[in-house]
Amino acid sequence: MATERYTIPSVVHACEILRLMANSEQGLSMQALEEALSLPRTTVFRLLKTLLAENLLEKRGKLYFSGASLLQLGLQVIHSDRLQHFAIPHIQRLALQTGYTAHLAVPNHGKALIVEVFDSPSPLMVSKRPGGEAQLHCSATGKVFLAFLYADNIELLMEEHPMEKHTDLTITEIDVLEKELSRVRAMGYAVDEREYNKDIRCVAVPVRDSMGTVVAALGITAPAAVFPKGNIQQVSDLVKEAARGIYKDTYQLDRAK
Known part of the structure; x- marks a missing residue:
């Protein structure tokens, strides 16, 4: 009871919203939040506006999702x-x-x-450092997320994050991207075919949790000169094997419960 004297209702409600978002991969509408919180529409509206302004939430169409700042804070947990x-x-x-x-x-x-x-044993450093970001449409790890995690929101995501052209091989048309993502789903791996950097080739595969949800992407990056296209299948098999090892070590206990 004494603790309740010092709680701030609006902060409590904001935390409730963040918890609801964390448990909803498909996003939540304002109406769904009103019903879940049993709060007036105006109150929910103000809370959402505040969380959006702080990048703790993001809005895609009529749905709300966890935002960048919340995910950045989660990096400490990830580590x-x-x-x-x-x-x-x-x-x-x-x-x-x-x-x-x-x-x-x-x-x-x-x-x-x-x-x-x-880094590779080679002295040539070609990958971004921890904390670096890559656009989804032209990176191998990004294509993994588009193909397996955001399949129902690709057009909306590309509207919010336009497909910038980095090289002559960068995909910048939504229909071409959709075909590429179909290939990714069929093959189980994605390729950055010198789309982000004209001299760099990358391969990535999904890492799933015990529920089958893609939670990460595991990839390799190398100069195209030493990573020829003919080696993509062989390398992708090694990356898939490593991803299976991560899954087994991380989540096998969950499946046993």
Whole structure:
């Protein structure tokens, strides 16, 4: 009872909204939030406007989702989270196996956020550093998220994050992107075919949790000169094997429960 004397109702309601968002991958409408919180529309409206202004939420059409600032705050959790903990040896082994730089990325406010990197034995550093971001339409990890996590919101996402052209090979048309994502879903891996950097080729695969939801993407990055197209299938098999190892080590206990 004493604790309740010092609580601020609006902050409590804001926290309730954030918790609801965390448990809703498909987003929530204002009406759904009104019903869940049993609050007047005007109150919910003001709370949402405040959370949007602080980037703790983002709005796509009529639905609300967790925002960039909330996900950035979550990076501290990610760095101590068991996913990253168990992923590190697999990422390191993948870099040594392939001779290319290996990295782990998570979806973040319409971009792919790099959270772990192991450089290749080669002295040439070609991957973004932890904390760096990549656009979804022209990065291998980004295409993984578009294909397996955002399949129902691709057009809306591309409206909010226009498809910038980086090289002559960058996909900038939605119908071409849709065909590319169909290929990604069929093959189980995505390729950045010198679309972000004309001299760099990347491959990435999804990392799923115990419920089958894509929570990260595991990828490799290398100069196209030392990573020819003919090696893509072989390398993608190694990346898939590493992703399976991450899943097994991280989530096998969940499946056993």
